[in-house]
Amino acid sequence: MTSAPSTVPPGTGSPTGSPTGSAAARGTGGVLARVRRPGGGSRRPGRARRSALPYLLLLPALLLELLVHLIPMVMGILMSFRKLTQFFIRDWSRAPWTGFDNYELAVDVNRPVGRALLDSFATTCLFTFLSVALCWLLGTAAAVFTQHSFRGRGLLRALFFVPYALPAYAAVITWAFMFQRDNGLVNHVLHDQLGLGGAENTFWLIGDNSFWAMLTVSVWKSWPFAFLIVTAALQNIPGDLYEAAALDGAGVWQQIRRITLPSLGAVNQVLVLVLFLWTFNDFNTPFLLFGRSAPEAADLVSIHIYQSSFVTWNFGTGSAMSVLLLLFLLLVTAAYLLLTGRGRKDADAR
Amino acid sequence: MRRSTATATAAAVTVAALLATATGCGGGSADGAGSNSAPGELTYWASNQGADIAADQAALGPELKKFEERTGIKVKLEVIPWSDLLNRILAATASGQGPDVLNIGNTWTASLQATGALLPWNAENFEAVGGRDRFVASAIGSAGAAGQDPAAVPLYSMAYALYYNKKMFQEAGIEKPPATWDELVETGRRISGDGKWALGAEGANLANNIHQVFVLSRQHGGSFFDAAGKPTFDTPANVAAVKQYVDLMAEARIVAPGNAEYDKNQSLQDFAGGRTAMVLWQSAASSFKAHGMKEGDWGTAPVPVPAGAAPGTGTGVNSMVAGINMAVFKNTDNLDGALKFVGFMTSDEEQKILNGTYGSIPPVKAAQSDPAFADQDLTVLRDTLATSAAPLPQVPEESQFETTVGTAVKELFADAAAGRPVTAESVRAKLAKAQQQMAN
Numbered sequence: 001m002t003s004a005p006s007t008v009p010p011g012t013g014s015p016t017g018s019p020t021g022s023a024a025a026r027g028t029g030g031v032l033a034r035v036r037r038p039g040g041g042s043r044r045p046g047r048a049r050r051s052a053l054p055y056l057l058l059l060p061a062l063l064l065e066l067l068v069h070l071i072p073m074v075m076g077i078l079m080s081f082r083k084l085t086q087f088f089i090r091d092w093s094r095a096p097w098t099g100f101d102n103y104e105l106a107v108d109v110n111r112p113v114g115r116a117l118l119d120s121f122a123t124t125c126l127f128t129f130l131s132v133a134l135c136w137l138l139g140t141a142a143a144v145f146t147q148h149s150f151r152g153r154g155l156l157r158a159l160f161f162v163p164y165a166l167p168a169y170a171a172v173i174t175w176a177f178m179f180q181r182d183n184g185l186v187n188h189v190l191h192d193q194l195g196l197g198g199a200e201n202t203f204w205l206i207g208d209n210s211f212w213a214m215l216t217v218s219v220w221k222s223w224p225f226a227f228l229i230v231t232a233a234l235q236n237i238p239g240d241l242y243e244a245a246a247l248d249g250a251g252v253w254q255q256i257r258r259i260t261l262p263s264l265g266a267v268n269q270v271l272v273l274v275l276f277l278w279t280f281n282d283f284n285t286p287f288l289l290f291g292r293s294a295p296e297a298a299d300l301v302s303i304h305i306y307q308s309s310f311v312t313w314n315f316g317t318g319s320a321m322s323v324l325l326l327l328f329l330l331l332v333t334a335a336y337l338l339l340t341g342r343g344r345k346d347a348d349a350r
Numbered sequence: 351m352r353r354s355t356a357t358a359t360a361a362a363v364t365v366a367a368l369l370a371t372a373t374g375c376g377g378g379s380a381d382g383a384g385s386n387s388a389p390g391e392l393t394y395w396a397s398n399q400g401a402d403i404a405a406d407q408a409a410l411g412p413e414l415k416k417f418e419e420r421t422g423i424k425v426k427l428e429v430i431p432w433s434d435l436l437n438r439i440l441a442a443t444a445s446g447q448g449p450d451v452l453n454i455g456n457t458w459t460a461s462l463q464a465t466g467a468l469l470p471w472n473a474e475n476f477e478a479v480g481g482r483d484r485f486v487a488s489a490i491g492s493a494g495a496a497g498q499d500p501a502a503v504p505l506y507s508m509a510y511a512l513y514y515n516k517k518m519f520q521e522a523g524i525e526k527p528p529a530t531w532d533e534l535v536e537t538g539r540r541i542s543g544d545g546k547w548a549l550g551a552e553g554a555n556l557a558n559n560i561h562q563v564f565v566l567s568r569q570h571g572g573s574f575f576d577a578a579g580k581p582t583f584d585t586p587a588n589v590a591a592v593k594q595y596v597d598l599m600a601e602a603r604i605v606a607p608g609n610a611e612y613d614k615n616q617s618l619q620d621f622a623g624g625r626t627a628m629v630l631w632q633s634a635a636s637s638f639k640a641h642g643m644k645e646g647d648w649g650t651a652p653v654p655v656p657a658g659a660a661p662g663t664g665t666g667v668n669s670m671v672a673g674i675n676m677a678v679f680k681n682t683d684n685l686d687g688a689l690k691f692v693g694f695m696t697s698d699e700e701q702k703i704l705n706g707t708y709g710s711i712p713p714v715k716a717a718q719s720d721p722a723f724a725d726q727d728l729t730v731l732r733d734t735l736a737t738s739a740a741p742l743p744q745v746p747e748e749s750q751f752e753t754t755v756g757t758a759v760k761e762l763f764a765d766a767a768a769g770r771p772v773t774a775e776s777v778r779a780k781l782a783k784a785q786q787q788m789a790n
Binding site for chain 1: 440466467613750764767782
């Protein structure tokens with residue numbers, strides 16, 4: 001509001017300091033109005049034109065949203081009803097229509113394709129549960145631990161963020177090197193230095209242990225995010241709550257249980273959901289660790305769909321699996337939001 | 351009024367720009383058969399032939415420079431590792447945004463031909479590179495499905511051989527390389543021990559797994575596809591072949607368990623470092639040298655055959671027809687230049703230089719008869735190619751076969767390495783699963 005109120009013709013908006021309506025709320029209109037009519041020529045601006053402006057400004061974003069998300073999604077759904085193989089990848093609209101064949105194939109657990117999808121789904125559920133739980137636990141514990149200031153806290157926090165700051169590609173490839181059986185650091189430490197795991201070196205990148213290798217990398221990669229979010233949330237808990245609790249004789253553990261954790265409720269709700277979605281869809285970790293054919297024990301749904309689409313070139317089946325996965329994630333998310341939302345309402349009502 | 355005009359104009363421009371982006375996404379000429387709208391430049395995706403990508407850049411750089419000096423066409427080179435190459439080609443095919451000229455593994459040719467993205471080599475196109483008759487027939491046979499114009503032109507030919515470390519053989523008192531599988535196992539048992547292993551393998555390398563079990567399957571009288579091109583992965587002959595290969599680790603114990611996770615030619619390093627005494631590999635000489643071996647440190651022999659057989663046709667097959675083909679993307683915007691470049695790379699002169707560098711055999715007849723390709727190493731490879739190598743099935747599903755069956759073998763190696771039993775039944779189950787993945 002740099003221009004003098006006197007340049008505003010009467011009736012075009014509230015000048016600064018007017019008792020009706022705050023300047024901030026109508027500032028844009030006021031400023032624009034003034035710029036537009038420096039001489040105060042025309043009177044009332046067209047209401048329609050002014051209300052169209054926000055929509056015009058939103059239009060690029062809407063179009064981008066359409067391009068980036070909606071169109072590919074619709075294309076994916078269309079592909080899932082076709083027998084789309086390498087014969088048609090240059091122009092998939094020519095691929096023959098097969099109705100729900102791809103879906104039947106994906107869910108028929110009596111045949112190898114459906115069976116393998118179910119197996120990988122189960123693997124993914126277990127992996128996601130463990131990874132999210134560990135990330136949350138580690139993140140919360142570290143956040144509570146660094147809540148009060150002490151010498152070296154800044155350095156420690158910075159160190160905690162390292163995995164989050166590193167490019168995922170470089171980090172996971174490094175892990176893949178460390179998990180190598182004969183030359184990797186992991187076996188060197190476990191076997192040579194700690195004497196664990198028997199005489200033979202352990203395989204981490206093939207066979208059953210690949211699940212644990214993948215979980216390790218996933219938790220390492222994601223827990224700093226939980227730490228970041230919880231740390232931020234902790235800043236919002238008023239210090240007097242703790243002071244009052246301490247005066248009442250509450251110990252550290254009681255303070256955490258009665259003050260810290262309940263205050264984190266809303267943040268945790270979002271945090272767990274985001275971690276769940278990220279982990280469930282995680283493609284980088286298994287792909288960079290194991291390449292295009294992951295061991296059965298580490299065959300996550302994301303990798304499995306990739307294999308169906310790009311390794312065996314059954315793009316239609318891969319699309320059907322993707323749609324099923326999307327539906328599952330939507331359902332889980334909706335149920336989760338409903339449940340946690342109700343839980344919070346109950347708590348508020350009490 | 352000026353303001354709203356400006357806003358509307360801005361919005362209109364934004365929308366137009368977005369629409370242009372949207373419609374531009376498809377990109378390129380979707381179905382065109384190439385044009386010459388950019389005659390001064392070519393993009394070339396080369397497969398990784400040397401010890402590493404830098405070695406390829408060093409080997410190809412001067413040749414590309416030579417081509418540029420002669421024709422004025424600049425070639426932008428990108429060397430792509432084998433693990434990425436098929437995916438990159440697939441993405442380029444789907445998007446229409448690819449290189450002008452590219453290398454493909456000759457076993458993928460029929461699969462990629464089926465996408466319709468590659469320029470067919472009809473008589474006219476062959477004429478541009480000196481005619482079809484310049485090439486060895488078996489190499490042309492692995493450049494596309496039978497009865498169609500080839501989808502590529504052969505560039506390097508290779509065959510499998512048994513490479514052995516002469517010093518390690520001497521120390522173990524072994525005089526000649528094994529000629530049959532029984533001899534290989536027996537020799538292997540004498541060498542294995544004290545941290546040394548007899549044979550190297552690449553258990554997690556899908557393509558290599560396929561090459562090995564394909565040959566063994568032929569030796570058992572089997573085949574992974576029937577005459578109609580339908581997969582027949584879990585036949586008894588194929589089960590026996592796969593089990594025989596994995597048993598070199600599981601039962602004979604002449605392959606180090608750690609090889610189960612190898613997929614980046616680590617077995618060649620082990621061989622060059624004197625940790626394993628033998629490898630079954632295609633045209634490995636240049637890699638051995640890159641890892642510090644000297645000519646004469648290793649010997650070359652034909653891949654073993656079943657007892658009582660000799661290398662030849664039928665059950666005597668002891669190699670796949672290995673090699674690299676050169677293809678042109680149909681929608682190139684420099685068709686003439688692309689043909690010129692293929693002609694240059696397959697010229698007699700360049701064939702001698704490049705195949706000499708990589709230790710492969712020229713698929714061009716005139717270059718192959720050059721005395722440079724007549725030493726002991728290359729004679730074994732050349733004889734194998736000429737008499738006892740068979741091409742992998744040239745069916746559109748070939749690349750899926752590589753990944754599904756290759757993965758099955760990888761998982762069986764993982765079982766063997768972990769000490770779990772590898773039985774005929776477990777092999778059959780894995781092959782049946784691989785076949786089901788193909789059938790949908």
